[in-house]
Amino acid sequence: MVKTVFFGTPGFAVPTLARLLASPHPVVAVVTRPDRPRGRGRRVSPSPVKSLAAEHGIPVLQPERLASDAVRQQIAAYEPDVAVVAAYGRILPDPLLETPRLGTFNVHASLLPEYRGAAPIQRAILAGETRTGVTIIRLVREMDAGPMLARRPLAIGPDATSSAVEQGLAELGADLLLEAVAEIEAGTATETPQDHAAATFAPRLTRDDGRIDWSRPARALHNQVRGLHPWPHAFTYLDGARYLILRSRIPEAGAGDGAGVVAGAADPAPGRLVEASGDRLVAAAGGGSVLAITEIQPEGRRPLPARAFLAGRRWTPGLRFDPAP
Secondary structure, eight states: OOOEEEEEOSGGGHHHHHHHHTSSSOEEEEEOOOOEEETTTTEEEOOHHHHHHHHTTOOEEOOSOSOSHHHHHHHHTTOOSEEEEESOSSOOOHHHHTSSSSEEEEEESSSTTTTBSSOHHHHHHHTTOSEEEEEEEEOOSSTTOSOEEEEEEEEOOTTOOHHHHHHHHHHHHHHHHHHHHHHHHHTOOOOBOOOGGGOOBOOOOOGGGGBOOTTSBHHHHHHHHHHTTTTTOEEEEETTEEEEEEEEEOOOTTOSOSTTOOOOOSSOOTTBEEEEETTEEEEEOBTTOEEEEEEEEETTSOOEEHHHHHTTOOOOTTOBEESOO
């Protein structure tokens, strides 16, 4: 048995904690972020990890900051063999990394050394990657730079959103972590150094990452829509009003019969609506490409499929989406 302290916060971490709780390895404590306002109502509520730990009667620690002797002493009192980290949300200070007898290990949602950082799933989709994966590493001082115990790939479908890919990686990571813990217990784990020269980075997302630049090719915009779902969402403006673009697709060549064409130009300006009829809401993008919007949300209102959004609206030639009001 390997006594484990678990660090994690969002839904991504839940499968890993659940697998540990179902394993022979006792989870002696869970460390998660403090309760925060969540959801549309902004009600203060526990993290998904805290909720699961509470169901199993596991002691939960929620420090505002980790860099204190008191926190380290609390964790040391559990005499953990290992610490497991899965999307905790903060960098662990060196004294905490060194507290468990056998080390601290992280479930990272990329094939390291690619996409080190806070948003590996979203950044991979934004870049148009067709493959990602999970890596189990030993945590060291440098972010996501520790030696690798295991890696496993996962395909990214052409229309997969970051939320869908995250779910697949969460399950994959949970399985891989349990395999790694078994090898750590048996003393057979192999740690492979990363090729630091090949490292790429995945910085934290900001709301402005969602701003659509219609001069970019439709494929890049489609990647933006799916990569930023469910947060912060791709967004654009029409007649000064802000809209979230929740779902999109790349129309097949020759799709549609031309009905509902709004802009008659052979090569319409980026952002110009070229179709707005039935369930077809299509805008011009860069390089002569077009993007079909299949779900859209006016700011402050509910999401709508394209057909419902278009119903009863009158569209006039020249309407276009813009990156700013």
